[in-house]
Amino acid sequence: MKGVVFNLLEQAVTDAHGADAWMDLIDAAGVDGTYTSLGSYPDEEMFALVGAASAALNLPPEAVLRWFGQAAMPMLAAKYGGFFEGHANAESFVLSVNDIIHPEVRKLYSGAGCPHFHFTHEPDGQLIVGYHSPRKLCHLAQGFIEGASAHYGQSVEVTHLACMADGNPICRLGVRWAA
Known part of the structure; x- marks a missing residue:
């Protein structure tokens, strides 16, 4: 996993709980904790950090991942504002992930292993998001969707x-924005 993701997690934890909380999390996870944005680090380190946060906060790992995605979105908007420009709403932004955002991420961060998304619009207005990644971080993707929605005021x-955690070949998220 790219160091930029670890940097976002560090910033989210520090902003919400202080610098000491980040150091405590690193100690509890048993990881080095030194991450450069362009570096690549074992996925297990992210899972260890999420597990340590889960234990410290008495929350399921899925809730920690959702919180992280929500908390990271304002930081991403501040750092990569161009990705957010030209989108009138969160749905337009989310639909751009495969075609605009992830190709740019791969240019900026060589070797980034981005998930792949499939999108289907249902007749009732619901967007079905198919998520596939060997990391199985669909709850992080959910947090990003929720964070993007907050960014666009929706x-x-x-x-x-x-x-996928239940044995399905892909994760499927039903997404419905308020009118």
Whole structure:
């Protein structure tokens, strides 16, 4: 996993709980904790940090990942504002992930292993988001969707219709923005 993701997690934890909390999390996770944005680090280190946060906060790892995605979105908007320009709403932004955002991420961060998304619009207005990644971080993706919605001033409801953690080949999220 790219160091920029670890940097975002560090900033989110530090902003919400202080610098000591980040150091405590590193100690509890048993990781080095020194991450450069362009570096690549084992996925297990992110899972260890999420697990340590889960234990410290008495929350399921899925809730920690959702919180992280929500907290990271304002930081991403501040740092990579160009990705957010030209989108009138969160749905337009989310739909641009495969074609605009992830190719640029791969240019900026060589070797980035981005997830792949499939999108289907249902007749009732719901967007079905298919998520596939060997990391199985669909709850982080949900947090990013929720964070993007907050960025665009929209309320959103996300439901898990299928999950790789339950043995499904892909995760399917039902996304519905308020009118």
